[in-house]
Amino acid sequence: MIEVRSLTRRYGSVVAVDELTFDVAPGVVTAFLGRNGAGKSTTLRMLLGLDRPTGGTARVDGRAYADLPAPLHAVGALLDSSAPHPGRTGRDHLRWLAASNRIPSRRVADVLRLVDLSADAGRRVRGYSLGMRQRLGIAAALLGDPPVLLLDEPTNGLDPEGIRWLRGFLRDLAAEGRTVVVSSHLMGEVGLTADHLLVVGRGRLLADMPLAEFVAGQGGPRLRVRTPEPERLAGVLRATGAEVDLAGGALAVGGIAERRLGEVAARHGIPLLELRRDGARSLEDAFLALTAPVPTAAPREEVARP
Template sequence: MTLIEIRELTKRYGPVCALDGLTVTVRPGRVTGFLGPNGAGKSTTMRMLLGLDRPTSGTALVGGRPYASYDEPLRHVGALLDASAAHPGRTARDHLLTLALTHRIPARRVDEVLEETGLASAARRRVRAFSLGMRQRLGLAAALLGDPSVLLLDEPANGLDPEGIVQLRRLTRRLAQEGRTVLISSHLMSEMAQTADHLVVLGRGRLLADAPLDEFVGESASLEEAYFALTAGSAEFTHQEGTLS
């Protein structure tokens, strides 16, 4: 099994503690929703999992190893953190082909992921002409390119139209059913309610919940209601009768 194992992970930026002793295990075979208000530490956690930032203390391992120790990381971990990462002057296909060549991934895989993410008809268009939703699809295609056992997706539905969101939901659930480890950070409660099997919730850098979706919702009317009840003291803004205060 390819686990994501986070142990006592702490990150400080001067006097600010962005992550405070986080310990959690993300398991394969299910979609894990990664939730929390802005500033809760979700993106910081993902960046440290991918070796883009160093922890002040603690460990973040994928498959028992630091991400940086993999010679060809795309074959093991697929990540979507920034939809603007592709060079605007390249075509979608050239962007993916460059990634494939540097990781010894067969070129045929490029066409497979373009088809899988709905970009086959736009494969030879330059990225600068892409909408945000198309850039998201390209980022997802890059994450899938190496057929990895672990997927880390940060707000993957951002900019997608309703059809794209449904396709994303089906894709991530299928990947989890194949035995992969899928971690999705999102603010879309309604989508997480339909996609996630398990939830990890952060607030002000600390773990607030680590539970199956049904258990987390409990007797609440919805995931949204349960989420607001748990994170009310951790949000930058407070949810009160439809207002921000």
């Protein structure tokens, strides 16, 4: 169990994390989402004791990370796949971590096998591809067989086979009762892997709910429209306030009813080849809608007084 209470981090006048409060329960895969600069990495670093909070607390099983007697036995983390020394072999990197955390050396062979890196364990890390470095980072996170896993962009650099393996592996770990937190920008992959979402924006918590509930709540029905004049129709619809995306020669339209869309197209003499409901929005649509930057009002001009 992860418990975050009023967690805050300021860098001078900049508030990177602003009063975050949430729990992460075991038994599900929780995705930690946010746009670049939303505060995700800073939050994870505070959970791991790498950054000191300006205020609030972040605890794992009731303790701050620095107070855990055997950290790698409690929390496994992957924040930066470039962390291993490039001159060490993959096997020696894991041996060093195991020895410094009183983990039996036989565990090294186990995790190398789990991440399919046994054949390359004797190579120096400087010769690893990005995907191999990711696998090594995942192996290091698993070394202490921890009940809590924090993985930042774990699919980065993995090939399709590796991504599929990781997806199933994370779900298996959650099914064992572990607490699994994954930060990612790949919405499609998150939709296939995660059960629960934490969404942050500008350092604040925007959503804490099951994935299916999030998509249903943020995304309304969309319309699929095909026309010989997609660019023209898109401009006309946007002028009415509708949301329009061009995808594969068709328009995905939200914020307008079918009848109203038909009337607008007819008034402008734009023929429609297809008009139908396209179901609920995707996770990506819902995420972008929730985290869209709020436009700032232009400053008012001062009126000269006589």
